[in-house]
Amino acid sequence: MMELTEFFVQLWIARWAVLKGLGITAFISLLAIVLGTLLGIGVGLVLTYGGRVSRLVARIFVDYVRGTPVFVLVLASFYLLSEVGVHLTAFQAGLFALTIFCSTHVGENARGALMSLPRGQMEAGKAIGLTFPEIFIYVLAPQALRQALPTWVNTATEIVKASTLLSVIGVAELLLTAKEIIARNFLTLEFYLFAGLLFFLINFAIERGGRYVERRVALPN
C-alpha cells in the first residue's frame, strides 16, 4: 500500500515529463504513419503498375527493409546518415527509420489490395476516358482501401511499438522518460508497468478505432 502511494507521489512529481514523453511518442508515431503511408502508397503503385526496372528497384527496397529488424534500421539511420553528410537529430533519424519501415509495410499491403481488384475495374476506368490518376483515385483506391484497412491498422500499432526503440538513440519519448524517472526513484516495476499500460492503451484505442471504421465502411451484403 505504501508503495502504491509512493508511486502516485512520484508520478505526480513527474507528470509533465510523462505527458511530454507521451506527446512525443504520439507525435512521432503519427508523423511516421502519415509519411510512411503516403510513401508506401507510392511504393505499392510502383510494385503493382511500375515498369520492369522500377518494379525491381521497389522490390529490392521493400525486401531489404523488411528483412532488416526495425532496431537495426533505427540504429543505422542514427549513426549512418550523419556519416554520409546528412545531419539529423535523433528525432529526425528515428522518424526517418520508422517512416521507411512503415512505407514498406504499407507498400506490400497496397500491392496486395490493388492486385486483388478485378482487372475489369482498370479497364472500365480506361473505357470511360479516365486518366491513370483519376482511375486510381475514383475507381481503384476506394475499393482497395477496404481491403487494406485491417492490415494498415496492424501496421499503425507496429509503428507505435517500434517507436519505443527510439529510446535507445536518445529520443525522449515515453519509454526513455520512464527510464529517466526510474533512474531517479528506482520504482522500476511501477514505472515500466505504467509505460507499458500507456502504450497498450494507445494501441488498444487504434485497434478498436480501426475495427469501428471497418464496420462503417464495410459493403452491405
Next chain:
Amino acid sequence: MGYTLNFGAVWRDFDLLLAGLALGLGMAIVSILIGCVIGLVAAFAMISKQGWLRRIAGTYVTVIRNSPPLVLILLAYFALPQVLGMRIGKLEAFIGTLAIYAGAYLTEVFRGALLALPGGLREAGLAIGLTERQTKAYVIVPVMVRNALPALSNNFISLFKDTSLAAAIAVPELTFYARQINVHSFRVVETWLVASLMYVAACYLIAAGLRQLEQRLAIPR
C-alpha cells in the same frame, strides 16, 4: 560525401557477427518452441466452452499484442527480479519474454487454424473410439499444425528479427556486436551494411528452408 568504404574492421570481427547471428537464431528457435506450447494451450482456451478460459486467453492475446516488446523485455529483465527477489539472467529474461510475445501471435494463428478445420474431423476421431483428449492430440493438432505452417513460418521470421532487441539488454547477438564494432571502428556505413545484409540473407534462407519444410509436411491432396 567523401566517404571511402573500408571493410577491414568489419571483416576482422566478422566471426563475432556470425556468432551473434547464431545466438539470435538460437534464441528465436527456443522462443518459438515455447511460444508454440503457450499458443496451443491458449488457442484451445480461446475456443473452449468455459467463458472464463476464453476471457483469460483473450486478455493475454490483446494485452501482449498491443504492448511494445522492448517494454516487456525491460520489465522482465529489470523489474521482475525485484518482484521475485532473485536474479534472472539476460538470456532467460529475453527468451522468456520473446516466448510470451510469440505465444500471443501464435494463439491467433492456431485459433484460426482450429476454426478452419471441418467439424467432421473431431467426430471421426470420437467415432473410432478415441477420447476427447486423444482426438485432440492425435487427430486435430497434427492436421491443424500443418495447415498453420505458413503463418508459423512468417511468425518465426519476425521473431528472428525481434531478437535484435536483445541488444538493448546487452545480450551479445548480431545487433549488439554491430553497435560495438560501429563505436570502436567508426566504420559506420560498412558495419550497418554488413549487419543488415546478414539479417536479410538469414531471413531469406530461413524463408526458403521453411518453404521446403512446408512442402514436405503438406497434406497430400
